Amino acid sequence: MTLYIFLLVIVSLMCGSAPANGDLSVRCVWATLAMLSGWIILGHVSARWMARQVLRGEVEFNVAANGLRSQLDIFRWFALPIVIMCLYGFSLSAYSRAQPVIQSSMFLQAIVLLSPGFSLLVSTWSAEYYFAVAVGTQPRRLGGYLSAMTRMFRSGPAWLIVPTLTVMAAGDLLQQVQVRSESWDHWIGDAIVSWLPAMLLVIGSLVVFALPWLVRWLAKTEPIDGSTESEIRCWLRRCGFSTHWLFGMQVARWDTGGRMLNAMVAGVIRPGRLLLMSDRLLDELPRGQRMLVVMHELAHVKRWHVPLRMAAILPAWFVSSYCGEFLIEYGWFDETVGAAIGAVSGLVTTIVCLGLVSHFCELDADAVACRLAVRASRRTETETEVGVGAASALDSPVLSRMPEAEMTIEMAAELMADALVRVTADHPASRKVSWLHPSLATRVGRLRRISYPLPDQRAEGHTWAL
Template sequence: MQLYYFLAVILSLSLGSLPESNQSFAQAVGFTGLVILAWWVLCFLAVRLVAGLIDKGEVDATVGYDWFERQTECFRWFSLGLILLCLGGFGLGRNLDRLPLIQHSLALQSMVLLVPAIAMMAGLWAGESRFAARMGVARRGWWATLTSTFSALRSSVGWLIAPIIGFLAIIDLVSLTAVGEQIPNWAAWVALGVVMVAGIPILVRRVFPTRPIDDATKQWIQSIVTAGGIRRCKIVMWDTNQQTHNAMIAGLLGRFRVLLLSDRLVRDLAREELAMVILHEVAHAKRFHVPLRITALVPAWLLGAGLERGLMQDAWATWATDWAGTLGSVLSLVATVLILRWVSYRSEFDADSVACRLAPAVSRRCERVPATEPDARRQLASALLRVTEGCAAARKPTWLHPGIADRINAFSPPVA
């Protein structure tokens, strides 16, 4: 799922490099609006169809949930084609440079480019909320649907979209003043680094809905993080209304680092299991997996930039020059997806292994932590199985995440 959100956002922004066309922007907006409306109708018809079959007893609730999940998954990937149709086919993303208020603002252009993707994601989130309400596991009503949809936006792509638009807005502000001409390129890159280090953790705490965590649990978690080698880290509980098992660590340095644990994860896992999940996240920080992932993407974007610059040479045909930006973006996107696959798998395996090795040392300073490496492996395996219990899809490998069985086999090799 994370790959889908990444592709939807990056694909939308990349389509801003399409060559200009003579298509009417007003017609592009109209056709895009019709596609989005039809998409929302389709999402709600899917809810009505599956929920109706369950209500009539024609299918079992478990089977119905599985049908709806598979159907929604297909819709998500199909929406990428509709995003391409709206921005490229209808021309919504091809004439932004000719609009009076938008042509000089990268931030406003990015907002327009993201409209089809966000609208289609919102349709799916609203459909999921309505389905949950029909099944009696969520509140009914349009207000409940809207709040659930907004919450999904905040916790899924909000943390990705907000810094992109914010950074582009800063570029717009600088470019509109004389200061922009006086700032050297190296200073701009330094400023970007500062924003990433200090801004992303703050954004995570603001974007993800949170709830208070009791002092005893918070102190215990903090002691594990500190004993694991992360001296300063803010502990935050993610309020998912007891719906999600998840954990993540954001930030690169000291006070700007935050550990996010979902409420259901803290509630459902035994302390020894939770300790291993925490150490897994600590291992990501200790092994610098986030900066490594970012660094690994540099060749992909240099490759795309190189292709774009090469096609801009006079030796190429006019059509190649016109499409240079688009072809460069496509190459960068493909290379990024391939590199992320390789890096993500290895960082997950590495974090599991490091967490198991850390546990014995941490247990000497903290209670309820596995005291031996074999016990640490058993508790981590148990935690992985517990958080995916009842959801076969969550145990299968995805493009950016290895399967549960593969992870367990990697850190708990069979005894000869």
């Protein structure tokens, strides 16, 4: 998740409590549509202008593509003030809350709030596809266009928008149950109200349990080939993770169309964890580097980094609440301005705290991954007792044909550094420091401290580098 996607969603939802700016009427809807339409047309005009320069031979394709990408990045960031203008300046948020169908539903309100920002984001994807069609690198087909838009949604904002809307829909459901229970018999209504927390817990558990299936749909997964999957499952078991088909961690191949070289673990608790490995990661990375990437993701689970990042958001709630109340109580600002300043303070606190915690988690996961790699490379006592042949059957046909060399922490650190360099090779921007990740130089530098001095047998000649 990029900082831009996070800000786009959070800023849109924060405008949900924005007061009306003048009289409420349907004109705010028409003003929003006019603003969005003009911005969308402007993005496509820019794409067409770049494409015409390429077709005339005035600019090379790579130069035009990079120029268009830079322009659309500017368009995306300008979408944030446009969203605020539509929701607050035009009073679209207040107008939607006044509608009878929407005012009692958090789910529908969230859809209205997210619509302007999401429309502008999709328009930039559409402009990129329009440019590709104009220069002849993509077919002019509606199916191809819809497939490209769906793929971009799945790989980006879907990871934040879909869970948010799911939680709000569950909240609406419970609210409707509570409201309707008041019209039922007295004892039935009291029973439902008393069981409401338990119902909320059950629904939350079902959402967590169904998370792997939801992620499989979002990420477009497919099975991993037998030998590779057996080897990965063996690594998981050696590191203490269950691979039970229902209660253990599942493994799947992430079909990104050859665009991503990455891995991730979806889910906070088990059951409900899914290890996703992208197609390029499985097809291009050597066995040892692939192992360290898997260990890095397992380290996030072992060290509870996801709950830690979630806890990093809590200070923002206190800052936002107390800052706004303090400014309003002492009469420095009126209620509207004080609430806005409190919201901005909370947003800044969230960005800072979550960024610092995320940097720590990434560096910690790199170090822990090296120790996990040593465990994953050693046969367990059960495998040793049943013999080499049976152990090879537990692992994979690949392991049965290869002599096992002892993995050391130094060797694992060297392989981890090599994997980071390879994973970021096609995306120079990912090598720079970002909101949620340290720079490649920082991560590799810390790993080099572990791997130096290296053993006599270098990583390039080690069995795990094959």
